Amino acid sequence: MSDLFSSPLNVINIGVESFDQSIRDSGGQSIHVEWRPPAGVSPEALERIRANADRIEQANAEALKRVQAGKPMLVGMDKAVDVIPGMGKTRFLHAGPPITWDRMCGPLKGAMIGAVLYEGLAASGEEAEKQLAEGAYSFAPCHEHSSVGPMAGVVSASMPVFIIENTAFGNRAFCTQNEGLGKVLRYGAYAPEVIERLKWMENELYPALKAAIEHSGGIDLKSIIAQALHMGDEVHNRNRAGTSLLLRALTPSLVRAVKDREIIARVIEFINGNDHFFLNLSMPACKAVLDAAQDIPAASMLVAMARNGTDFGIRLSGTGTDWFTGPAPVPDALFFPGFTKDDANPDIGDSAITETSGLGGFAIAAAPAIVQFVGGSAGDAMNYTYEMYEIAIGENDMYRIPALDFRGTPTGIDAVRVVEKGITPFIDTGVAHKDAGVGQVGAGVVSAPIEPFVKAVEGLAGRF
Amino acid sequence: MKIKAKVVSGRYFDSVSLMRVAREVLQMPGVEDAAVVMATAKNKEIVDASGLLLPEFKNAAENDLLICVKADNEKTADAGLAQAETVLSAKTKTGETGAFRPRSLAGALAEHPDTNLVLISVPGQYASAEARKTLEAGRHVMLFSDNVPLEDEIALKQLAAPKGLLVMGPDCGTAIINGVPLAFANVVRRGPIGCVAAAGTGLQAVTSIISNLGSGISQAIGTGGRDIKKAVGGLAFRTGLTMLKNDPDTRVVVLTAKPPDPEVLEILSAEIKQLGKPVVALFFGGDPEAVRKAGAIPASTLEEAAHLAVALEAGENPEMAVNRLVLHEKNLEETANETSAHLAPNQKYLRGLFCGGTFSQEALTLLKPQLGKIHSNISPDAALPDAWKSVEHTIVDLGEDEFTVGRPHPMIDFSLRNRRILEEAADPETAVILLDVVLGYGSNMQPAEELSPVLMKAMETAESSGRHLAVIVSVTGTPGDPQNMDHVVNTLKTTSAIVLSSTAAAAKLAGKIISRIDTNRSTRHE
Numbered sequence: 001m002s003d004l005f006s007s008p009l010n011v012i013n014i015g016v017e018s019f020d021q022s023i024r025d026s027g028g029q030s031i032h033v034e035w036r037p038p039a040g041v042s043p044e045a046l047e048r049i050r051a052n053a054d055r056i057e058q059a060n061a062e063a064l065k066r067v068q069a070g071k072p073m074l075v076g077m078d079k080a081v082d083v084i085p086g087m088g089k090t091r092f093l094h095a096g097p098p099i100t101w102d103r104m105c106g107p108l109k110g111a112m113i114g115a116v117l118y119e120g121l122a123a124s125g126e127e128a129e130k131q132l133a134e135g136a137y138s139f140a141p142c143h144e145h146s147s148v149g150p151m152a153g154v155v156s157a158s159m160p161v162f163i164i165e166n167t168a169f170g171n172r173a174f175c176t177q178n179e180g181l182g183k184v185l186r187y188g189a190y191a192p193e194v195i196e197r198l199k200w201m202e203n204e205l206y207p208a209l210k211a212a213i214e215h216s217g218g219i220d221l222k223s224i225i226a227q228a229l230h231m232g233d234e235v236h237n238r239n240r241a242g243t244s245l246l247l248r249a250l251t252p253s254l255v256r257a258v259k260d261r262e263i264i265a266r267v268i269e270f271i272n273g274n275d276h277f278f279l280n281l282s283m284p285a286c287k288a289v290l291d292a293a294q295d296i297p298a299a300s301m302l303v304a305m306a307r308n309g310t311d312f313g314i315r316l317s318g319t320g321t322d323w324f325t326g327p328a329p330v331p332d333a334l335f336f337p338g339f340t341k342d343d344a345n346p347d348i349g350d351s352a353i354t355e356t357s358g359l360g361g362f363a364i365a366a367a368p369a370i371v372q373f374v375g376g377s378a379g380d381a382m383n384y385t386y387e388m389y390e391i392a393i394g395e396n397d398m399y400r401i402p403a404l405d406f407r408g409t410p411t412g413i414d415a416v417r418v419v420e421k422g423i424t425p426f427i428d429t430g431v432a433h434k435d436a437g438v439g440q441v442g443a444g445v446v447s448a449p450i451e452p453f454v455k456a457v458e459g460l461a462g463r464f
Numbered sequence: 465m466k467i468k469a470k471v472v473s474g475r476y477f478d479s480v481s482l483m484r485v486a487r488e489v490l491q492m493p494g495v496e497d498a499a500v501v502m503a504t505a506k507n508k509e510i511v512d513a514s515g516l517l518l519p520e521f522k523n524a525a526e527n528d529l530l531i532c533v534k535a536d537n538e539k540t541a542d543a544g545l546a547q548a549e550t551v552l553s554a555k556t557k558t559g560e561t562g563a564f565r566p567r568s569l570a571g572a573l574a575e576h577p578d579t580n581l582v583l584i585s586v587p588g589q590y591a592s593a594e595a596r597k598t599l600e601a602g603r604h605v606m607l608f609s610d611n612v613p614l615e616d617e618i619a620l621k622q623l624a625a626p627k628g629l630l631v632m633g634p635d636c637g638t639a640i641i642n643g644v645p646l647a648f649a650n651v652v653r654r655g656p657i658g659c660v661a662a663a664g665t666g667l668q669a670v671t672s673i674i675s676n677l678g679s680g681i682s683q684a685i686g687t688g689g690r691d692i693k694k695a696v697g698g699l700a701f702r703t704g705l706t707m708l709k710n711d712p713d714t715r716v717v718v719l720t721a722k723p724p725d726p727e728v729l730e731i732l733s734a735e736i737k738q739l740g741k742p743v744v745a746l747f748f749g750g751d752p753e754a755v756r757k758a759g760a761i762p763a764s765t766l767e768e769a770a771h772l773a774v775a776l777e778a779g780e781n782p783e784m785a786v787n788r789l790v791l792h793e794k795n796l797e798e799t800a801n802e803t804s805a806h807l808a809p810n811q812k813y814l815r816g817l818f819c820g821g822t823f824s825q826e827a828l829t830l831l832k833p834q835l836g837k838i839h840s841n842i843s844p845d846a847a848l849p850d851a852w853k854s855v856e857h858t859i860v861d862l863g864e865d866e867f868t869v870g871r872p873h874p875m876i877d878f879s880l881r882n883r884r885i886l887e888e889a890a891d892p893e894t895a896v897i898l899l900d901v902v903l904g905y906g907s908n909m910q911p912a913e914e915l916s917p918v919l920m921k922a923m924e925t926a927e928s929s930g931r932h933l934a935v936i937v938s939v940t941g942t943p944g945d946p947q948n949m950d951h952v953v954n955t956l957k958t959t960s961a962i963v964l965s966s967t968a969a970a971a972k973l974a975g976k977i978i979s980r981i982d983t984n985r986s987t988r989h990e
Binding site for chain 1 (some may be wrong): 472476478479480481486502525526564565566567568569570571572573578579580581583584585586587590593594603604608609629641642643644645647651682683693707711713717796821905906918946
C-alpha cells in the first residue's frame, strides 16, 4: 500500500458522516460506514477471543461446512412420545430456553393448558392450570429434544410430528403440524374448537400425511426451500410458495396412499388454506441441519436462537448445551385491526431457527411481498439482508436470492461478529397477544437483544 | 426551569450529528440548555456537571442515546425532546431508504477492496480497535479521533511503520491526499510542495497560503501532535518523509510542529539529510540553529514557511521571500498608528480568542517577547485562573477540551466565541480583539454571516462607552473553499474589522498597536 500517492484515493469513512460528503464533494471516492459501537463484552473475554481468533475462525469454517453439507429430508411422521428422544407422557416441550411455570408468559401458559386438555389429563382449563402450577408435569425446551416449535411451540406426548432426517449426518429433527391462523394452540388458545382441530389433525390429517410421505419415499426439503426463495418466500413469515411446492410434491402419493377421496380433499383443503403449513417443515429442516454443527470446540457460530415469550436464548456450537439468555423484546410489528403494541407479548417461538441457518429475516430480500414489515420498499428488505452479511460466517451455496443476483443467503451467525460490530440478528416474527387464548395480533420484525450474545462470547472465552 | 430527559435504546449516532441535533433544540425559544449524547460514562459526567442529568437517568447504558432538555417550562421541555426525536428520525429514514451502506470496516472492505485509506472519527475508546483492523488489512489510517491513549498510538504506529503504512493521528484534524481534502481541510491547488505537520490548523494555513501564492500542494500529511514526542519517536513523521522522498511530484517539503523532543529531532535530521529535497521547518519557539543543523531551513511563522517553500520551489533565493514579508510588515505600521490613536486611555490589553490551536500557539510565540506576560489556557507558565475569563493580556485556544467537551468545535460553532467577544468588548480595558477564521471543509459554512453582526455589536458596545475597539481577524482559506474566501473577507471588512491573511500578520499588528499604547502613554507622562 506504499503506492498511495500513485493510485486514486479510495476512502472508507468511519464516524463523522459529513467527512464522507466533503470527500465526495471535492471529487474523491468515499464509502461511509454506518458504524455502531461494539457491545460491552468484558475486556478479559475480548482479549481471550482475540488471542484465539485463528482457532475460532477454523472452527467456524468447519461449522459452516457442515451446515452447507446438510441434507434435510422429510422421511416420515409419528407420535411425539414414540419418536422424540427423552419424550414422556408427562413431559411438555416448549419453545425457547428453559423456563419455569411461574415465569411463563400468557400465551405459553395457555398453550400448556391446551396441551394438558388435549392429552385428556384434565377436564377443564382451571384444573389443567392447577396441575401445571403444582408441578404435575415436567417442562423442557424443544431444542433439547431435537425439536422445534413455532410460537409457544408446545409439544405433548400424543401429538403427531414430522420426522426430518439430515441424511448427510444421520441426525433427526421433529416438529408438529401447523394448525393454521386464528385461535390456535401455538398462540396460547385452548378453547374447545382449538382442541377439536388438534384432534382432527391427529386422527385424519396425520395418518393421511404419514401414508403419503412414506409412499413418496421422502421429500427433499432443501430443494423446496431453495425453490421457495426464488418464488418470494423467506420461509419464516412467508411460506406460501413452500406450502404450494410441498403440496405438489405430496399430492400424487397422497392420492395413491389414501383410499377415501373425502379425506384427501379435506387434507388438501386444509393445507391449501394455510399458507404457513410449510413453516413446520422449514423450521425442523433448519434444526436438523444446525444440530449437525453442534459441539465443535471454539466455534462461535450459533446453532440455536429461540424465545419462550419471556427470555431470548441462544446456543453456540462451541459452548455445548449452555443457553445464554436475556429478556425477549416486544416485536416492532404491523398489528391487526383493534390491536396495538400494548397488546403484544414479548417475542416467542423457535422459528428464529430459520434465521440461525440463513433464512427468514436474513433472506428477506427474497420476499418482496412482505416488505411492509420492514419499511415498505424492496430496497429496505435488501438492506436488511445486506446488513446480515456483516454477522454471517459465509454465504449459502444452495439458498440464493434472485434480487441479489442469486447471491447466497448470509449463513451461520457468528456471535463474535455480533458483539464486535454491535449488529444483532434481524428476525421475522409473528406477534402473540400477551393474554392466553386471544391468538395472533400482528406480524413484524424484531432485532435480537445483545445481552445473550455478550454472555455467549464471554462463555466461549471462558472455555479457552 | 424544568429539566426533562429521555433515553432511546438501540440506535447509534456520531457525535457531530448529535451536536447538530442539540443545536436545533437549543435554537427553540424558551430552551435554556440541551444535551443529546450517547450515554457513555464520560458523557454522563459532562451532562451531570451541567446540571442536566436527572437521577433516574444515571444508569443509562453506554449504547443508549440520552436526550436532556432544560427549558422555561415543562411544555417547552417536552417540545424540545420531541424536536430532538424528529430530527433524529428524519436522519435515520434517509439512511435506511438509500443504497446500502456497510455497517463495519470489514463489511466495507469486502465490498470495496480498492480502498487505500480509512478515515476514523469514532469516539476515542473505540478508535484504536478500528485503526488496528485497518492496518492489519494493509490500509493507511487517518485517525481524527482524540482521547486515544498514548500507548495505543505507539502500538499502532509500530505496527504501521514496517508495513510502510501511514497513521495520521490520533487527533489529526486535517490532511490532503492526492488532492482530496480530508476532514478539516482547504481546497488548494495541486503542486510541487509536500507537507508533514503535527499541527492541524497550522497545516491548513501553510497549504492555503502556498496555494494562494500560486504554487500548490502535492500531499499534506498530518501526524497528530504527539508524534514528535520521544515516546512515539516521530514514527508517522518518518513514514511521511519517506513517502514524500519517493514521490516524484514533491520537490520541496515543509514540516510544521511544536519543537520535537531532541531524540526525535535527531532521528528526523537523519531523514531530512538524505531526503534529497529542500526542507523548510517551522518548530514553534524552537531554536532556528537546531533546525539548520538538522538540515532544514528554519521558518519563524506559518506564513514564512509557506513563502520560503514557494521561493525554494521557484529556485528563488529564500532571503528574498523573507525580505518581502518584512516589507509587508512595514505596511502594518501605519494601520497600527492610526488604530492606536483612537483608543481610550485605559484601553490597554490584548484579547486573543482562537479556534485554531496552532494559531493561538503562533500568536503566543510571537507576542510573548513583546508583551511579556500573556495569560493563556495553553501556556503552563501563565495559566489563566479561569479559562472562561480573560485577565490582562489573554490568548485563549477555544478548541481546548475545557471548551469542546460535549460541544461542537469552535471552528464549526461560533456561539461560544461570539459570547466571549461581547464580554471582551464590554471590558473597558480591552484594546485589541484578535480572532481567527478558518475556512474549508468541516468548518462553519457561514462564518461571515455569523461573525459580522457580533463584531458590529462589539464595536457599538465600545463606542457607546466612548471607546474604540480594534478588531483584527486573520482568515485562513482559499478562494476554492466552499465558504468563498473573497465573500468572507469582504463581509468582515464592512464591520471595520481589520482582516489579514495570516495569524502572524494579525498578531504582529496587534503587538504593534499595544506597544503604541505604551509609547503614547509614556509620551503623555513626559
